[in-house]
Amino acid sequence: MIQISNVTKDYPQGTGLRTRALDHVDLTIEPGEFVGIVGRNGSGKTTLARLLNGLLLPSSGQVLVDGWDTADPCHRQDIRARVGMVFQNPDNQIINPIVEEEVAFGVENLNLPSAEVTRRVDWVIELMGLSEWRHHAPHLLSGGQKQRLAIAAALAMGNSYLVLDEPTSMLDQLARRDLMTCLKRLVREEKITVILISHSMEEVAEADRLIVLHRGSIHLDGSPGQVFNAPGFVQTGLKRPPIPGLVDGLLKLGHQINQEIVTLEQMVEFLCQ
Amino acid sequence: MPIIETRDLTHIYLPGTPYQRRALDEVSLTIEEGEFVGIIGANGSGKSTLMQHFNGLLIPSSGKVLVDGKDTSVKGYRNELWKQVGLVFQFPEQQIFASTVYDEVAYGLKKLGLARPIVKQRVEEGLSMVGLDSRDILSLSPLCLNGGTRRQVALACILAMHPAVLVLDEPTAGLDPAGCDYIIQALQDMQRNHKTTVIMVSHNVNDLILLADKMAFLDQGKLMVFGSKTEVLRQMAHRDVDHLLLPDHLKLMYRLAAAGCPVNTDIITLEQATAEVSILIGESAR
Amino acid sequence: MKAMITGQYVMGDSVIHRLDPRTKLLACLAIIIAASLPQNTMPVLLLNILFIIIIIQLSKLGIFNMLRGLKSLRVLFLLTFICQVFFTSGEPLGQWGKVLISREGIELAVTTFLRLVLLYLGASLLTMTTSSLKLSAGLESLLSPLSYLRFPVAQFAMIINISLRFIPTILEELEIITRAQRSRGARFDSGPLAQRLKNTLVVLIPLLAASIQRANDLALAMESRCYSATNTNYSRVANLRLSWKDAAAMALLVLFLLLPALFLGTKL
Numbered sequence: 001m002i003q004i005s006n007v008t009k010d011y012p013q014g015t016g017l018r019t020r021a022l023d024h025v026d027l028t029i030e031p032g033e034f035v036g037i038v039g040r041n042g043s044g045k046t047t048l049a050r051l052l053n054g055l056l057l058p059s060s061g062q063v064l065v066d067g068w069d070t071a072d073p074c075h076r077q078d079i080r081a082r083v084g085m086v087f088q089n090p091d092n093q094i095i096n097p098i099v100e101e102e103v104a105f106g107v108e109n110l111n112l113p114s115a116e117v118t119r120r121v122d123w124v125i126e127l128m129g130l131s132e133w134r135h136h137a138p139h140l141l142s143g144g145q146k147q148r149l150a151i152a153a154a155l156a157m158g159n160s161y162l163v164l165d166e167p168t169s170m171l172d173q174l175a176r177r178d179l180m181t182c183l184k185r186l187v188r189e190e191k192i193t194v195i196l197i198s199h200s201m202e203e204v205a206e207a208d209r210l211i212v213l214h215r216g217s218i219h220l221d222g223s224p225g226q227v228f229n230a231p232g233f234v235q236t237g238l239k240r241p242p243i244p245g246l247v248d249g250l251l252k253l254g255h256q257i258n259q260e261i262v263t264l265e266q267m268v269e270f271l272c273q
Numbered sequence: 274m275p276i277i278e279t280r281d282l283t284h285i286y287l288p289g290t291p292y293q294r295r296a297l298d299e300v301s302l303t304i305e306e307g308e309f310v311g312i313i314g315a316n317g318s319g320k321s322t323l324m325q326h327f328n329g330l331l332i333p334s335s336g337k338v339l340v341d342g343k344d345t346s347v348k349g350y351r352n353e354l355w356k357q358v359g360l361v362f363q364f365p366e367q368q369i370f371a372s373t374v375y376d377e378v379a380y381g382l383k384k385l386g387l388a389r390p391i392v393k394q395r396v397e398e399g400l401s402m403v404g405l406d407s408r409d410i411l412s413l414s415p416l417c418l419n420g421g422t423r424r425q426v427a428l429a430c431i432l433a434m435h436p437a438v439l440v441l442d443e444p445t446a447g448l449d450p451a452g453c454d455y456i457i458q459a460l461q462d463m464q465r466n467h468k469t470t471v472i473m474v475s476h477n478v479n480d481l482i483l484l485a486d487k488m489a490f491l492d493q494g495k496l497m498v499f500g501s502k503t504e505v506l507r508q509m510a511h512r513d514v515d516h517l518l519l520p521d522h523l524k525l526m527y528r529l530a531a532a533g534c535p536v537n538t539d540i541i542t543l544e545q546a547t548a549e550v551s552i553l554i555g556e557s558a559r
Numbered sequence: 560m561k562a563m564i565t566g567q568y569v570m571g572d573s574v575i576h577r578l579d580p581r582t583k584l585l586a587c588l589a590i591i592i593a594a595s596l597p598q599n600t601m602p603v604l605l606l607n608i609l610f611i612i613i614i615i616q617l618s619k620l621g622i623f624n625m626l627r628g629l630k631s632l633r634v635l636f637l638l639t640f641i642c643q644v645f646f647t648s649g650e651p652l653g654q655w656g657k658v659l660i661s662r663e664g665i666e667l668a669v670t671t672f673l674r675l676v677l678l679y680l681g682a683s684l685l686t687m688t689t690s691s692l693k694l695s696a697g698l699e700s701l702l703s704p705l706s707y708l709r710f711p712v713a714q715f716a717m718i719i720n721i722s723l724r725f726i727p728t729i730l731e732e733l734e735i736i737t738r739a740q741r742s743r744g745a746r747f748d749s750g751p752l753a754q755r756l757k758n759t760l761v762v763l764i765p766l767l768a769a770s771i772q773r774a775n776d777l778a779l780a781m782e783s784r785c786y787s788a789t790n791t792n793y794s795r796v797a798n799l800r801l802s803w804k805d806a807a808a809m810a811l812l813v814l815f816l817l818l819p820a821l822f823l824g825t826k827l
Contacts, residue, residue: 041419081785087779089776091728092777096720097568105786137568142316172315199448202521243521250551362735
């Protein structure tokens with residue numbers, strides 16, 4: 001479980017002023033959840049993501065990961081082995097010149113025995129569908145494959161939580177779809193807790209829980225259906241994806257329809273009855 | 274006379290080597306002056322290659338590209354094409370080099386040989402077109418601005434040059450909704466007020482559908498369809514093509530039609546889709 | 560462009576590929592020495608180059624591909640050739656006004672050319688048959704005694720690693736930025752030299768800015784994966800094993816590269 005208690009994060013500006021990126025945020029994420037986080041630029045999403053694995057420390061308040069405090073240097077490695085991070089730019093997070101060695105990088109840093117390293121690397125490469133590319137250089141991979149590589153490299157460390165900070169922003173539609181399928185599989189089959197930050201409303205509509213950040217605090221928190229249809233949603237400057245918009249339109253025309261319908265699949269299922 | 278015309282345009286990378294790749298395969302299209310053309314295609318469909326033919330960065334392996342009636346394979350003409358055809362690559366903020374926003378936007382204008390007072394005027398105009406206030410920003414260092422603002426500055430660099438044709442590759446990629454709005458607004462202004470021909474390559478079919486007059490769909494180097502919006506969407510609905518690139522409400526219509534439901538697939542907007550679904554529910558309730 | 564960049568590691572299973580990286584690093588060093596020794600005359604250098612060509616054949620890299628890479632150095636070759644031929648004094652062979660061409664000049668020009676070829680082929684062989692990680696592991700192992708002198712060996716190896724990883728990426732970025740600036744009117748192949756030099760700034764500055772951003776992002780990614788500068792990567796280095804093939808390679812190396820230099824060089 002990840003617990004964020006009364007966390008505030010300030011960034012110092014040159015002139016002695018401070019920008020408040022997060023303002024007294026309280027948040028609990030249970031294991032196995034698929035959480036989507038959205039918000040406009042400057043709402044604090046990236047700051048929140050980086051607090052989760054201790055890359056940033058709160059100015060006040062506490063972040064606990066499975067009971068460990070991120071501010072405690074003794075547990076920093078443990079926390080980072082538990083909470084994996086995937087960033088927006090696929091290229092700028094791949095350090096090693098060969099796919100297999102990139103996957104092994106994090107695990108090796110944990111100083112585990114060689115046999116264990118090999119076992120994990122094999123498992124995760126298979127899981128992420130990168131077997132064909134195992135001995136290739138990363139620059140030969142497509143954007144979507146690079147992101148899968150980043151996920152593989154994180155998972156090999158034995159993460160139970162995976163935080164992805166706008167992983168699809170630089171990808172095309174097909175790569176996005178593949179990544180979403182991959183994430184859903186990780187949640188369902190591997191029981192990884194996935195925390196996805198995205199600008200794409202269609203993507204986060206697939207999550208179990210949706211959090212909207214606005215000016216450094218949590219504005220809305222609930223199921224995607226609840227959040228998209230909440231009156232406060234429009235104020236945040238975000239746009240609803242088409243299907244909830246369709247549902248809203250139908251409700252206004254007097255039809256009986258479940259507000260929890262947010263994805264295309266759910267809508268098709270509903271209409272084909 | 275169309276402002277851009279391609280005739281059987283084929284482009285092959287690294288010909289004669291084992292890494293040879295046919296990026297474009299006999300693409301023929303015509304674009305009239307003042308049109309807003311949207312090009313849809315996944316990575317690897319050849320859209321970036323096609324773009325670079327429009328301003329002479331690339332020349333065809335076979336076939337012809339005519340801009341304003343003249344052949345781009347003529348070196349002299351090709352070297353001057355950048356003045357007429359403004360190309361904005363994906364993530365244009367990665368090209369920023371100057372120490373002030375003014376110098377950055379003025380770069381292309383100075384290359385055009387414009388006089389200083391005109392350069393100043395165009396810089397301010399370019400920045401305001403993308404929604405930036407030049408008073409605040411002119412002397413700031415562009416590399417120190419945030420991502421969305423840098424994108425706006427990079428776009429202003431090309432808009433200020435008043436190109437007759439504006440070609441953009443994913444101009445809204447990676448931006449938040451507010452950032453997207455600024456860019457879209459700027460493009461509409463260019464088309465309306467300056468009669469610029471706009472060619473936009475995008476995955477964001479949602480935006481394209483509302484902006485474009487004509488659309489082209491590229492798949493693995495081949496031009497699958499090219500025509501008015503409704504024509505293209507109609508063809509995409511009937512082909513066995515991956516509808517992935519379309520917005521959810523259109524995908525819904527096509528799925529319902531394929532399942533045998535009596536819906537009109539000629540619609541474009543969400544409101545139209547809502548109306549159709551409403552009728553469908555109403556009818557099935559009876 | 561992506562797949563075949565000269566000097567970039569080419570995956571393979573040849574006997575050369577499978578040698579320990581330390582052997583190959585030392586071999587490269589030996590080649591550099593052989594190429595630099597002043598007493599190495601033309602016949603010796605030709606012998607050395609022949610030796611290298613045999614190794615290239617063994618590595619299944621394709622001799623023509625490697626020689627094609629020499630094209631990129633043609634400006635260097637031409638300049639040094641001209642300098643040597645026209646500005647070396649000695650037994651005169653021909654004269655054009657004040658410019659003298661001597662026998663020594665021609666000899667020097669040819670041997671210099673051979674040295675450069677030897678250096679190029681030697682370095683390319685190393686980088687094309689050794690993956691970057693093996694290379695940095697080998698380097699780390701060879702330099703490890705220096706850690707007693709407080710030299711940051713592990714970090715040095717990581718620097719090499721990351722540099723090698725990003726060469727293709729940076730080349731791609733360079734291509735894109737060049738095209739983007741050309742679309743704004745920057746010319747790189749014509750116009751006055753001063754202007755063209757200014758134009759290179761228009762490409763270099765964005766590249767530098769992107770690299771700084773990249774360094775920042777990479778640091779975050781590395782921290783997220785528990786990298787620490789004090790944490791030496793033991794498993795990677797420990798996995799290096801010398802075999803009889805390495806010993807044989809070293810022996811052959813000494814035989815063909817260094818012995819001729821020592822014994823035949825001055826005599827021939």
